Amino acid sequence: MAPSKVHVFKAGYEEVSVLKKCAELVPFKNRKVWVKPNLLGPDPPETATCTHPSLVRATVEVLLDRGCEVWVGDSPATYPTPLKVLLDKSGIGPALKGLDVRWMEVDKLPPVRLPLRGLSGLKEVVVSEGLTRVDALVNLPKFKTHQLTGFTGAVKNFYGLVPRKAKKEYHARLTNPARFSALMVDLASSITERVPSFHLMDAITGMEGDGPKGGTPVEIGFLLCGANPFQVDHSAISIVTPDFKVRTDILAKKLGLMGAYETEGPLKQGWLNLKLPxxxxxxxxxxxxxxxxxxxxxxxxxxxxxxxxxxxxxxxxxxxxxxxxxxxxxxxxxxxxxxxxxxxxxxxxxxxxxxxxxxxx
Ligand code: SF4
Ligand code: SF4
Incomplete structure (x- = not known):
């Protein structure tokens, strides 16, 4: 069997053909697909808080062209900001105007239980029932630093599938950052075992400093995509200078969740001197x-x-x-x-x- 790949593209947000080339690697057609951007808060694209609207639009267009039913949604951190405000301010709403998309409001759907391996001590988590309504998930994380976990990318982006009340509970129960990071790995692993998924990381403009919301935009210039979220994150982290150690990445490697893989494209490693939170x-x-x-x-x-x-x-x-x-x-x-x-x-x-x-x- 050929080893899996992480594809890397040098890209800018205005290069729609490159964004689409990346989105065309998503292997789904004629399916119900949940497109999950990072929609953390009502922050405009220039703050680098949310996944850039151009990437969301390119991905949705490709999926619609392939006959997919497309749902877009997240459980934002900034409750009680209404979804409409988040979409408008992040630019994602205007970017998707005129396209046949449906909105997945995580916090308005019933919760369902998802079994875990227990890496953090939790044997199950609650996720949105929306996951059971789709056949596939397209994860659109943003490359950012994170005060608690160090880094947020493909793995951490799954936490937006957990309804707000449950997220609060898990934060309260897992006060140790190592256990919280273990939950992120467990959650990503459990979801990807059950729902076919693909991951396109927006690392064109990332965030450094006190991310994931109050940090500083940093130009990186890449899109990374692949079928394994641990591989996509590992490739993204490898862009940063070698002293950047991320718990989720270390644990995924230790557990064999990353597996062997190749990168294809102009990935240059170890050059980004990222300011950490x-x-x-x-x-x-x-x-x-x-x-x-x-x-x-x-x-x-x-x-x-x-x-x-x-x-x-x-x-x-x-x-x-x-x-x-x-x-x-x-x-x-x-x-x-x-x-x-x-x-x-x-x-x-x-x-x-x-x-x-x-x-x-
Ligand atoms: S600290 Fe920030 S979030 Fe809290 S009340 Fe003040 S302005 Fe609002
Ligand atoms: S527990 Fe402390 S750090 Fe966490 S939200 Fe409350 S005040 Fe902030």
């Missing part, structure tokens, strides 16, 4: 320091800045209800906070910053 660096540093009884611990903790607009988004999305609005801004109860950094991920004005602290409260 502050929280991720601090958590790694703290983990490397010796733990001595009675010695203060170095921790990464979220702080709310005076630019907070009291919108309440972080209050609604904090998994352990550690945030309240008091006076002119939101406040965090440090005795409850589990340092999941969801508040930093969802804040519409980036008013949550991760700071280095020596005490837990």
């Amino acid at each position: 502050k929280a991720y660096k601090l958590v790694r540093l703290a983990g490397a320091l010796p733990r001595l009884p009675g010695v203060t611990r170095l921790i990464a903790a979220p702080e709310i800045l005076d630019t907070c607009t009291r919108c309440g988004t972080c209050v609604r999305n904090c998994p352990v209800d550690a945030i309240t609005i008091k006076g002119h801004k939101a406040h965090i109860d440090r005795s409850k906070c589990i340092k999941c950094f969801t508040c930093a991920e969802v804040c519409p004005v980036n008013a949550v910053k991760v700071q280095k602290r020596l005490f837990n409260r």
